[in-house]
Amino acid sequence: MGKYHHGDVRNVLLQQAENILTEEGPAGLSLRRLARLTGVSEAAPYRHFDGKDGILAAVAIAVFERFAEKLEVAAASTENHEERIMALGAAYVQFAVEHPQHFRLIFGRERPPLDQYPELREAADNAFEVLQRAVTSLDRKAEMTLTEAATAYNRALAAWSRAHGIAMLVIDGLIVPPADQDLSSFVLGLLAEDLTIPAGA
Amino acid sequence: MGKYHHGDVRNVLLQQAENILTEEGPAGLSLRRLARLTGVSEAAPYRHFDGKDGILAAVAIAVFERFAEKLEVAAASTENHEERIMALGAAYVQFAVEHPQHFRLIFGRERPPLDQYPELREAADNAFEVLQRAVTSLDRKAEMTLTEAATAYNRALAAWSRAHGIAMLVIDGLIVPPADQDLSSFVLGLLAEDLTIPAGA
DNA sequence: GGTTAATGTTAACAAAGTTAACATAAGAAA
DNA sequence: TTTCTTATGTTAACTTTGTTAACATTAACC
Missing domain, CATH: 1.10.10.60 (Homeodomain-like)
Incomplete structure (x- = not known):
């Protein structure tokens, strides 16, 4: 048999x-x-x-690819710079909320070390590059001065960080999105929030 | 013997x-x-x-307490609202960078579930309350209208999210702080970054 | 002193990751 | 076709881990 x-x-x-x-x-x-x-x-x-890490790496690669796709779609949804950042952030958080385990896999402790799996590193870099390119509008980089480029890069990091933080805290249950509001508008509200204090204080 | x-x-x-x-x-x-x-x-x-989780929970509680202390010190460092948010964010990230493993323990997958360890939940809530109180200036809450309070709460979440995101991404090696700048000024720069686009675009 | 609870110990169990030794299939080479 | 090699499966073992049971010793208290 x-x-x-x-x-x-x-x-x-x-x-x-x-x-x-x-x-x-x-x-x-x-x-x-x-x-x-x-x-x-x-x-x-x-x-x-290649053992357990090998399997995790393979799955993580697939997840990164799907993640990158979602981000690309979001980035392509608008030409306006601000709106694009918002759309990306919302897509970022949405992916995390819809697939919390996948999100944790690619960002958490269980993900095999990037430097041991070149293809994994590549998949990760690719996803992040989508983010960075969209946020810094790399296609116009040629016209930027150095300081402008640096500023744009920092804005990218700041936006990314906030989206990542929201995603993490929400799927961890540390931030509970209000029930009377849909998730994406809640997230958009948070993403748009400035640190500057309002007029009356 | x-x-x-x-x-x-x-x-x-x-x-x-x-x-x-x-x-x-x-x-x-x-x-x-x-x-x-x-x-x-x-x-x-x-x-x-209570088994392995019991030990992890006990360590996590101790870590949460130290974390909360750091945040309190930062919150007390200034009276100015904006500066306080900055100081808190910087302290948050600094703790993560100085004690990445501890930070991961209290926020990562290996932390025992909060609802199984009441003392752990308490320690966590306490730390986050320090954050929230400081950022929303709860001592003045009586003077706030409802919408003002809601706005303040959202600002707190936004600031927290960003700090958390920066912390996570930095200790994960996904954001590499520039070598020619000290960490705290880099972080402060990121925290202060607005999403609004500069004039010339 | 004697009883009881707290705190140690050893021994066992099941489950997991991993590797070695062996078996079989498939394909290239003769 | 026959043969050699490689890829792919299998079983069996080894080590480590979490956990519990059964038993030993200390400390505390009546």
Whole structure:
């Protein structure tokens, strides 16, 4: 009863890994369980991946790619610079809220170190580059002075940081979005909030 | 050779746990290793803590308390509202950068669930309350209209989010602070950055 | 002193990551 | 086709970890 070769075990493992991850987070993902659920021997995954980190890296790469896509769509939604920043921030947070486990995977402790998986680093860099390019309007960089470029870069970091912070704090339950408002308008409100104090103080 | 009772094993375990955590992060902390390093049997920790999560919770509580202290000091450093927000943000990020592992412990996946450890929840709430009180100037709340209070609350969230995002991204190596500038001025610059676009665009 | 609770200990268990040793399939080379 | 090599699977082992049970010792209190 040679039930050897199952077809493309690698992809099935990846898909299954992502399912588990979505439902239970990285804590619930064990190689052995993954193998069992996939209907393959407990050592089989090692033929296709560099151990557990290898699988996590592979999933993380896929997630980064989808994340980058969402960001690109958001960036393309408008030509206006401010609106674009807003759209990006909203998309950033939305992705985190819709796929908290995926978001945690690519930003959390369980993500394998970037410098050990070049493709992972590449996927990450690519996603962030979408952000940076959109926010700093790199296509006009040639016209910028050095200080202008520096300022633009800092604005990018500031916007990114805020979106990231909101995303983290919301999926962590530390910020609870008001129930009487939809998420995106809440997020947009936060993103637009200045630190400058209003007139009457 | 009855080397029973060692004194207060609980505190020694806690201290040792924090040492390990500082050097290797939560990944490197195993109960058995902790026990061995402490010079006690491998099951002894269970007499003092509710398993691994119990130890992590205890350490996290201590960290939250120190974190809250730092924030309080920063909040008390100035009377000016804007400056206070800045000081808080800077202190927030500084804590994260100086104690990345501790910061990750209290905000990351390895932190035991707040609703399972009431004291942990309390410690967390306390720290965040320092933030919120300082930023919304709760002492003047009586004079605020409802919308003013809501605005102030949102400003608090926005400022917190940005500081949190900066902290996360910096300790994750995703934002690299410029080498030719000291950290706090870099952070202050980011915190002060508005999303509004400069005049010439 | 004797009882009881707190605090240690050792021994066992299941689950996990990983590797080694072996088996089988598929494809290239003869 | 036959053979050699490589890719892919399998089982079995080893180590580490979290956790609990069963038992030992100390301290505290009547």
